[in-house]
Amino acid sequence: MDRPTNSPAVPAVSAEAGRRSRRLVPPLLALAATLAYGMLGSQQFHRLVARSWDLGIFTQLARAYGELRAPIVPIKGDDVNLLGDHFHPLLVMLAPVWWVWPSGEALLWTQALLFGLSAIPLTRLAIDRLGPGLGSLAGGAYVFSFGLQSAASVQFHEIAVAVPLLALSLTALLRGRALGAVLWAAPLVFVKEDLGLTVALLGVLIALRHREHPRHRRGGWVLAGWGAGWFVLSTFVILPLLNTAGQYDYTDNLGSPLEVFWPPVKWLTVLMLLLVAGLIGGRSPLIALMLPTLAWRFTGTVEFYWDWYWHYNAVLMPIALAAMLDALGDRRTGHATAWWRRDAPLPVRRIRVTAVAASAAVTLLLGPAMPVLDVLRPAQWEPTWRAEPAAAALGAVPDGSVLAVDITLMAQAVPDHDVQWVHGPNQRVPDCVLIDRYAFSWGDGPPQDLQSWAQQQWGAEYQKEFESGGFTVVCRP
Template identity: 40%
Template sequence: MTGVLDDDSATGVDPSATLEPDVPRVASRTARWAAAGMATAAALVYVAFSWSQWRRWESPSWDLSIFAQLARRYAHLEAPIVTVKGADFNLLGDHFHPLLATLGIPYAIFPSAFTLLVVQALLFAVSVYVITRHAIRVVGLGIGLALGAAYSVSFGLVGAVAVQFHEIAFAVPLLAFSLVALTRERWVACAAWAAPLVLVKEDLGLTVVAIGLVLAWRSRERIGLWLAAWGAVWLVLTTKVLIPAMSKGGQWDYAGKIDLRHLVTHPWDAAIWFVDDGRKVITVLLLVAITGVIGLRSPLMLVAIPTLLWRMWSSNYGYWGHTWHYSAVLMPIAFVAMLDGIQLAGASPRAWLRRAAVMAPAVAVTVAVMLVPQLDIHRLGDPEFWRLSDRDAEARQVLALIPDDAVVESDIGLMSHVVDRTDVYYMGNEGNPAPDFVLLDTIAGGSGTGPGEAATWAEARHPGTTYELEYDEAGYELAVRTGG
């Protein structure tokens, strides 16, 4: 069965006009079901990984606890005061992400930090649907599904799943919708999907500027310039006004991560800082490779530049590599740029470009698959990953000793498992109040304390108080406040 891929009667555009002569058209219903199947499979994989990680008490960082506490506040219609970051710390004074207020809805129904992991999995799966369906539209059913699978296991997405929830989960589907709309010449839809990115994180204002400029160049209409202006205004407003107004220090703390003064006075260093570390070079090369290289032919790759610049110019080496969640927003850009590049090259009179367009999907799939063994997602094939932790019983026992609504000071070990029912403070922050309990994981929590030191540490941390070690098994320690 053949037919149009979508209802384009309102636009007057024949979608088959963008297809190469040797690419068979796929019926809209078939494309939808195939893409939905791929998205469902991706969601199941993401949730399965997150669930096993959760039940094994694994916490890569404190970030899940931060966002769970934020969701808890929003669920109770409160300001996003996140004590994990510090006493009276308003998280909107750290990063500007008001769109995360929507997390309050699912969290109110299922009040668990794990809920956020499911939300992130579903948001990523939505982007898988969008990318897969567009791939089928451009290169046909079989290759389109292969590209959808490659996208679903791309290093940016599975890296983000492995390090648990971050706000960029909302940006990934918005970028997918926006950029696909741009390639299909749906200018208003492109702008409409891109505009909310400024409410996900302040640096995405620059990404919106880039989308607006590419939209203006390709459409020759003012809507692109309006979108670019929207992104620029919000970038300035959030970093210069809104975040400083809600920040304890009265400033945007991340401004100091990039030495802009040095870049202005020594502009030749800009290129050097982009490649002065092997991790930076690998990240850029992998991004190019996963587009099948042909993505460089598309102006959509320009949308990736703002994210790459702030990461590579930052003094924080954690931003430079291709793991963690920092590359998640680059994945929809890379794959839509690749598909756009295939269409542009396929229409080129140059034979070598047409051959490159044919080879690009194979290159992208190969790169994505080859990277999987290097990423945490490969643990899904390890039987050990599906077994409970050797310390499972002890983790449950120590958590059962902490009553609801207690004040807890903790390392990252079990923090995300107690944050939903207590007021949690991170042990590494100054100015925390004396807690009712100190909860430490001396093996995997990053506390830096030795065995049996929870009470001693708490008393030294909070002079004038006394604590007693109530639990000490398998590396888990709980000290309870007894005086002061």
């Protein structure tokens, strides 16, 4: 039978179980997620799985910061400052990572750690509000949610830094610590330019939530101005200023607002996000924090923006769990939050159970499609037959050379070479060219005679240095 919302305090035995769970479960979930996502990254890295060129790009950025240089990334083009592509100065935190472990694999483990750490504050909050059982399940459903798994699968992106910041900010807000929520949210503007709008909206919600407390209300409005100001400054001033073309590169990716509701895959993504929020999360004002991200994605013309299986949903996962916890309320106070009131009645237990189950089910129903399960598949740990020729191909390129390379070994090549993309707009003539005949980036297929193709591309003579396992290396004599 459901306990009345005005019930007395939680029994001592239950309270002790809750204390034990909040002490043990969050760090254990964080450790499990860090190991799972980190091992998935290592598995991909050593099996030469390259989802895109992004890992190579961010590896080059990490190397630049580690060498105390501006983030010039020749993979994107000659003299391209990556701060003119997206505004993410907070990625300077990768410099110490590079000093310790100068490899693209280190970035994958860094992202895994950030995802894992984000589970600690949210899971503790869930246990406090829902009890040990439901709270632990909610934390597990969050840290292995489709948004975080998909982001780990497509390898490193700057949004990894945003996930724990959002988790800490929203946890502070739901614990009534408005100043903490403001301070944790403020750095989000330095993770990616569009997050300024999320920060601004969060500031508005803080101000409205604490409208009876002048100091907290002012803090909310200050955060709103901070977020909006940095969005305008970064998007319309800093990015064009640092961009080699003097523009914001992604304006052309925006379509008509009339297309925001079509095709239907967008509705599927929204449904999955609501399910992660236990559906009842739609009652919480915090669910509105998804709107800035969904707005630019759904008005975009790039199909990857619309789906559930890329990295774009990672920043929405902390929002989904926070919204669900907000709407489900706190068993200790007997109140929840809804759009129309801050002290809505606590939902009965069967609703709380159903909401948490729905949050977990959206990931479980995807079953084998979830990438983290590869960590449990022995066949995925078997060394690829191409590992040895890949290492030999890289070894055939002298250290420090300007190397034009395709997707497959891009990240692996960055630590010891000056890497540019073989299909890029670079004007420099590469010392060597390394291609993989199996790389998806060749589209219609790689050149049959790499020496002749390289000569046509750059007007220089090349001779073959290595060919095996699908890899070919040619270098200038």
